[in-house]
Amino acid sequence: MDRRVQKQEVLKWAFFESALDAILVIDEKRHVLSLNYAAETLFSLKASDVIGSDVVKLLPFYKFSSLQDGRTEHSLLISNREVTVEITVMAVAIEETVEYMLYIRNMTQERxxxxxxxxxxxxxxxxxxxxxxxxxxxxxxxxxxxxxxxxxxxxxxxxxxxxxxxxxxxxxxxxxxxxxxxxxxxxxxxxxxxxxxxxxxxxxxxxxxxxxxxxxxxxxxxxxxxxxxxxxVTEQKKAQESLQYMAFHDMLTDLPNRSMFSNIVEKSIDSAAASGKKLHFLFLDLDRFKQVNDTLGHHAGDQLMLQVVDRMKSCLRNQDVLSRFGGDEFLVLLHDRTDEEVRKICKSLNDCLSTPFVVLSRDVYLGVSIGVSLFPKDGKTLEVLVRHADLAMYEVKKQGRNHYLFYQKEMQVHTTRRMRIEDGLRKAFELGEMELHYQPKVNIQSGHIVGVEALIRWTHAKMGVISPAEFIPIAEETGVIVTLTKWVLKKACHQNKYWQLKGLPPLKMSVNISSVDFGTTDFVDYVLDVLREVELESRYLELEITESVTMKHVEQTIEKLQILKDAGVFISIDDFGSGYSSFSYIQKLPIHTLKIDRSFIKDLDPNTTEVSIVRAIITLAKSLQLSVVAEGVEEVEQVELLHKEKCDEVQGYYFSKPISAQEFYEKFHKIEEKMEFVH
CATH class of the missing domain: 3.30.450.20 (PAS domain)
Structure with a gap:
C-alpha cells in the first residue's frame, strides 16, 4: 500500500511539473503552497521566493468569488511587460481542509x-x-x-x-x-x-x-x-479604336486612306503576279475643286467631296478599291479588267463628275483628270505604278483637263524639273541658298512661348523659292537628306543657344528627322556630339519623327529613341493620326509628345467630327502620360476649343507663320500677347 501511494505521488508530481500551463496550489488563506516549473517561468521567479506568501503577490486581482466561477481572463504586469492569462480554479478537499489549484494559461500570443x-x-x-x-x-x-x-x-x-x-x-x-x-x-x-x-x-x-x-x-x-x-478602360479603348480606324480610313469620306490602300495593293500585286492577271491603277485629280474651297469655304468643300465620292462609287464595282489619296486626289485599283473596259470606266467617271453638283443651293462644276498605269507593264511596285499614273494625270492637266490618259514612257521627259532640283540640292549649301525659319509653339495654359520648330527654306538662284513639300521627298530618295538634316540640326542648336545668351527664356528647339536620317548608324552619336559642341542642354532639343519612321526596324528604332530619351532629348511623334499607329504600338515607344496632324485642326469646329478625333487623341496621350501639340492652328476659335479640350501646346499661323531668327527675336513678346484674346 505504501509503495502504491508513493508511486501515485510520484506520478502526480511528474504531471504537476511537466504541465505546460502554470499551476499554483494555495490554501484557504490564500497562501501559496506550491507551484510548478511553468509557473516559475511565467512569473520569472523561483518557488522559494513565493511559497508561504499571499497569492495576491502574484495575482493582485485575486478573489475567490470571481475565480471560482469558471474560467476568467485577466491582464498581468510581469517584469514590465503586459501578459494576458486565463485562470481556472479547482477546489480539492484533502482530509478536513480545502486546497485550491489555479491553472494559469498564458494567452498573450493568441490574443x-x-x-x-x-x-x-x-x-x-x-x-x-x-x-x-x-x-x-x-x-x-x-x-x-x-x-x-x-x-x-x-x-x-x-x-x-x-x-x-x-x-x-x-x-x-x-x-x-x-x-x-x-x-x-x-x-x-x-x-x-x-x-x-x-x-x-x-x-x-x-x-x-x-x-x-x-x-x-x-x-x-x-x-x-x-x-x-x-x-x-472604356474611354481609353474607344480612343484606341478611333485612332485605329483613323489610321486606315479617310475621316471625311470613310474611304480607305493611303495606309490601307497600300496594304490592299501589296496583297493584290502578289496575287496577280502568281496568277498572271493584270491590275490597273487610276490616279484621279479633281479639276477646280480648290476654287470651291476658296470661294464657298471648307464646309461646302466637304459637302461637295461627299457627293463626288458617291458618284465615283456608282461608276465602280464592289470589288474595285477606291481610296482618297489626299486633298482632292484619289486612287483606284481595278482587278482583272481589259484596257477597253478601263477606258469605259474612265469615260464614265469623266461624264458623271462633269454633271453639275448642288452645294449651298448653287450649281458647282467640276471635272476629273485621270492617269492610268498597268501592272506589270508599267511597274511592279505600288510606288512606281502610282508615280507613272501621276505622270499620266499631269499630262491630262496640260492637255486641257477632264480626260484620261494611259501612261507612256515618253511622259518621263516631264521629270526634268525633278532632276534640276536634285542637282540643285547638292550645291545649295555651298551656294548659301538654304536658311532656317522658326515657328513658335505656345503653351495654351500659360500663354507663353515654350518652343519653336526649325523649318528649312530654299531659294534657288534660277528656279526661285522651292517648297519643302517638293524638295524634301527628293532629298530623302537621293540620300541628300542626311547632309541637310545635319546642317539643320547644328544651325538650329546654335541659334537656340544664341537666343538664350541674348536673354530669351529657354526654349525647346524642334527639328524634323526623316526615316533616312534615323537609319544611319551614326545618327544618335551625331545628335549628342552637336549638343556637346554647342554646349546646349539636351532638354532644349526636341526631335520630331513621323509614325512611318518608327515602323521601320522597330527594335533598333526603339533602342535609338531610348538612348536619346535617357540623354534628356525630347522625342515627338509628328503628324499623329495620319499614319499607322495603334495604341499598343505607341505604348512601347520611349516618347514625350504626340503632335496632332494639321488635317484634323484645319476645319476644327464644335460640330465637326474633327473635335471627336482631337479629343480621342488627347485622351489617349493623357492615358500614356504624354503631352499633346496641335499644329496648323489659324483661328482664335480653334485655340479656344483646344484650350477647352486640355491640349498642352499649339502652333500655327494664328500666332505666327515661320519667320527668320531675327524677326522671331524681335516679335517674341507680341506673339505671346495673342493669347490674351483667348477666352
Whole structure:
C-alpha cells in the first residue's frame, strides 16, 4: 500500500511539473503552497521566493468569488511587460481542509494574433470599400461581396449583386473565356502576378463598358475565394479604336486612306503576279475643286467631296478599291479588267463628275483628270505604278483637263524639273541658298512661348523659292537628306543657344528627322556630339519623327529613341493620326509628345467630327502620360476649343507663320500677347 501511494505521488508530481500551463496550489488563506516549473517561468521567479506568501503577490486581482466561477481572463504586469492569462480554479478537499489549484494559461500570443488578424481584416475592409477601383469577391460564379466602386460601375444596388451570378453581366459568348481565365488563376495560385484580361460588358443602363480585370485567390474564414479588381478602360479603348480606324480610313469620306490602300495593293500585286492577271491603277485629280474651297469655304468643300465620292462609287464595282489619296486626289485599283473596259470606266467617271453638283443651293462644276498605269507593264511596285499614273494625270492637266490618259514612257521627259532640283540640292549649301525659319509653339495654359520648330527654306538662284513639300521627298530618295538634316540640326542648336545668351527664356528647339536620317548608324552619336559642341542642354532639343519612321526596324528604332530619351532629348511623334499607329504600338515607344496632324485642326469646329478625333487623341496621350501639340492652328476659335479640350501646346499661323531668327527675336513678346484674346 505504501509503495502504491508513493508511486501515485510520484506520478502526480511528474504531471504537476511537466504541465505546460502554470499551476499554483494555495490554501484557504490564500497562501501559496506550491507551484510548478511553468509557473516559475511565467512569473520569472523561483518557488522559494513565493511559497508561504499571499497569492495576491502574484495575482493582485485575486478573489475567490470571481475565480471560482469558471474560467476568467485577466491582464498581468510581469517584469514590465503586459501578459494576458486565463485562470481556472479547482477546489480539492484533502482530509478536513480545502486546497485550491489555479491553472494559469498564458494567452498573450493568441490574443496578439487575434488582434493582428482583426487589424488586418479592418485594413482589408477599409481598402476594399474605399478603393477607387471596382472590386468583387466571388466564388467562381456566385458574388459574395462588392465595393461601392463596383456598384457605381454596374449601376445596380448591392442586393442586386450579392448572391447573384457574375455571368449575368456578360454575353454568353464570353462566359467560356471567363471560366477559362478563372481556372488559370486557380491553377497558378502560387504565381505572384495573375494574368490580366480585357472584357466587354453592359451595365444596368445598357452602357457598353470595356474592363481590364485581374483576379487573385484570397482566404476568408478558411474558404478560398476569387478577388477580382476591375478598371474601367472604356474611354481609353474607344480612343484606341478611333485612332485605329483613323489610321486606315479617310475621316471625311470613310474611304480607305493611303495606309490601307497600300496594304490592299501589296496583297493584290502578289496575287496577280502568281496568277498572271493584270491590275490597273487610276490616279484621279479633281479639276477646280480648290476654287470651291476658296470661294464657298471648307464646309461646302466637304459637302461637295461627299457627293463626288458617291458618284465615283456608282461608276465602280464592289470589288474595285477606291481610296482618297489626299486633298482632292484619289486612287483606284481595278482587278482583272481589259484596257477597253478601263477606258469605259474612265469615260464614265469623266461624264458623271462633269454633271453639275448642288452645294449651298448653287450649281458647282467640276471635272476629273485621270492617269492610268498597268501592272506589270508599267511597274511592279505600288510606288512606281502610282508615280507613272501621276505622270499620266499631269499630262491630262496640260492637255486641257477632264480626260484620261494611259501612261507612256515618253511622259518621263516631264521629270526634268525633278532632276534640276536634285542637282540643285547638292550645291545649295555651298551656294548659301538654304536658311532656317522658326515657328513658335505656345503653351495654351500659360500663354507663353515654350518652343519653336526649325523649318528649312530654299531659294534657288534660277528656279526661285522651292517648297519643302517638293524638295524634301527628293532629298530623302537621293540620300541628300542626311547632309541637310545635319546642317539643320547644328544651325538650329546654335541659334537656340544664341537666343538664350541674348536673354530669351529657354526654349525647346524642334527639328524634323526623316526615316533616312534615323537609319544611319551614326545618327544618335551625331545628335549628342552637336549638343556637346554647342554646349546646349539636351532638354532644349526636341526631335520630331513621323509614325512611318518608327515602323521601320522597330527594335533598333526603339533602342535609338531610348538612348536619346535617357540623354534628356525630347522625342515627338509628328503628324499623329495620319499614319499607322495603334495604341499598343505607341505604348512601347520611349516618347514625350504626340503632335496632332494639321488635317484634323484645319476645319476644327464644335460640330465637326474633327473635335471627336482631337479629343480621342488627347485622351489617349493623357492615358500614356504624354503631352499633346496641335499644329496648323489659324483661328482664335480653334485655340479656344483646344484650350477647352486640355491640349498642352499649339502652333500655327494664328500666332505666327515661320519667320527668320531675327524677326522671331524681335516679335517674341507680341506673339505671346495673342493669347490674351483667348477666352
Amino acid at each position: 496578439e494574433a487575434e488582434k493582428t488578424l482583426i487589424e488586418a481584416k479592418n485594413r482589408y475592409e477599409n481598402l476594399f470599400y474605399s478603393s477607387p477601383l471596382a472590386i468583387m469577391v466571388h466564388r467562381e460564379e456566385e458574388v459574395v461581396s462588392v465595393n461601392d466602386a463596383m456598384i457605381q460601375l454596374l449601376g445596380v444596388t448591392e442586393d442586386q449583386l450579392v448572391g447573384k451570378s457574375l455571368y449575368d453581366f456578360f454575353s454568353s459568348e464570353q462566359v467560356p473565356d471567363i471560366k477559362k481565365g478563372l481556372k488559370a488563376v486557380r491553377d497558378r495560385k502560387d504565381e505572384p502576378r495573375p494574368p490580366l484580361a480585357q472584357l466587354k460588358m453592359y451595365n444596368a443602363l445598357g452602357k457598353e463598358l470595356f474592363l481590364e480585370v485581374k483576379s487573385t485567390l484570397i482566404q476568408i474564414n478558411g474558404e478560398t475565394l476569387f478577388q477580382t479588381v476591375t478598371r474601367d
